[in-house]
Amino acid sequence: MNQLEALKQFTTVVAxxxxxxxxxxxxxQDATTNPSLILKAVQKPEYAPLMRATVAQFKDRALDEIMDRILVRFGCEILSLIPGRVSTEVDARLSFDTQATVTRAERxxxxxxxxxxxxxxxxIKIAATWEGIEAARxxxxxxxxxxxxxxxxFCQAVACGQARVQLISPFVGRIYDWYxxxxxxxxxxxxxAGANDPGVSSxxxxxxYYKHFDIATEVMGASFRNTGQVLALxxxxxxxxAPELLAQLSGQDDSTxxxxxxxxxxxxxAQNLERLLYDQASFRLALNEDAMATEKLAEGIRAFAADTQKLELLMQQAA
Known part of the structure; x- marks a missing residue:
């Protein structure tokens, strides 16, 4: 048995x-996408025709609608190959607008x-800002x-649990990068490394916390830098x-x-834990007290927004 097969015994593996x-x-079982991953894909020759065909079919529509149609087209292709769910992201530029996020998600x-x-x-993937969590609720x-x-x-996770969101994606690798x-x-x-990795411990x-208080929200570790982080969770x-790490895990023997x-x-x-409750003011204060989370959240939104704009440019060039 390789390590990927061993991991699948305890954890649902998502690409x-x-x-x-x-x-x-x-x-x-499942697959996740984001603007950066879709941007990367459409620049490959095997995926460019998919984008061009979608742009040509809906060229009279608004750019944001064409974008959503491309995301859904990729999502449908992915769903034809997996038994479970696909995650599709709302435009990161709406991360501070609850109503706009809801409207885009519904579309x-x-x-x-x-x-x-x-x-x-x-x-539907949404950035875990206060406005994003409210949209998810x-x-x-x-x-x-x-x-x-x-x-x-941690405050983002607690607030997501309060909102009864289906799933959260805590970012292991980016936390590790910051520290x-x-x-x-x-x-x-x-x-x-291992349990001492700041991303893993997060x-x-x-x-x-979720299991102790019977919070139904699923926890999906994300953003890994190495197989050690994956196996520690x-x-x-x-x-x-990511496929590169999936390949490494499938090539590593589990028997030794x-x-x-x-x-x-x-x-x-069995742990002795305190139940927390956040409103908007206490959430913003707790997030502000965490320099790593504040910086990485802002950086992540900027990066996804920039890649969305690059994707829009490619769509306009394809029209």
């Missing part, structure tokens, strides 16, 4: 890619439904399931993993050091 031709070899779902896809197979009440992304802090950069020459890679804390509800789950509901239940 983090817009390159759907890679999916079959890893047989993930994405309508486009999926028009393509014959059941709502249960789609997760409204969408969940309307039967549209959400995946709250760009999640770096490593801050430490500079003092960073000890070996000492900060997800572990969230997982334990065996037992997490889901892990979304068999994988055991490090996240276990019974362990979480």
């Amino acid at each position: 983090d890619t817009g390159d759907f031709h890679q999916l079959a070899q890893f047989q993930p 994405l779902i309508e486009l999926y439904q028009a393509a014959g896809i059941h709502t249960e197979r789609v997760l 409204i969408l969940e009440q309307r039967g549209i399931h959400t995946n709250l992304t760009l999640l770096f802090s 490593k950069k801050q430490a500079g020459a003092q960073w000890d890679e070996a000492a900060m 997800v572990r804390k969230i997982y334990n 065996a037992g997490c509800d889901l892990l979304t993993i 050091k068999p994988l055991a789950p490090s996240l276990v509901p019974a362990t979480a239940k």
Whole structure:
């Protein structure tokens, strides 16, 4: 058994890619996309015709609608290859506008439904700002399931649990990046690996809190830098993993050091934890107190917004 197969015994494996031709070899349950991954895909010769065809078909529509149709087209292709769900992201430039996020999410779902896809197979990805979490609360009440992304802090996770969102994506690698950069020459890679990795410990804390208080929101670790981070979170509800790391895991033998789950509901239940509750003011204060989360959330929104604009430019050139 390889490590990917071993991991699948404890955790639902999700492919983090817009390159759907890679999916079959890893047989993930679900798949996630984002503007950066779609931008990367449409610049490959095998995907450019898909974008051009969609732009040509809907060239008289507004740019934002054509964008959504491209995202849904990719989503439908992905869903034809996996048994589970696909995550499709709302325009990151709407991250601070609750109503606009709700409206855009509802349009994405309508486009999926028009393509014959059941709502249960789609997760709408939204940045975990206060406004984004509020949009997710409204969408969940309307039967549209959400995946709250760009999640770096415990307060974001708690607020998402309060909003009863379907799933959260805490970013392991980007947390790790921040602490490593801050430490500079003092960073000890070996000492900060495994359970001591700041990104890994962040997800572990969230997982334990959710399981302890029976919060139904699924935890999906995301943004990994190496297979060690992935394996340290065996037992997490889901892990979304880039194809490069999936390939490494499938090439590594599990027999010499068999994988055991490090996240276990019974362990979480046994902990002595305090239940937290956030309103808008206390959430903003808690997020502001976390320099890493504040910086990485802002940086992530900027990066996704920039890639969305690049994608729009490619669409205009294809028209």
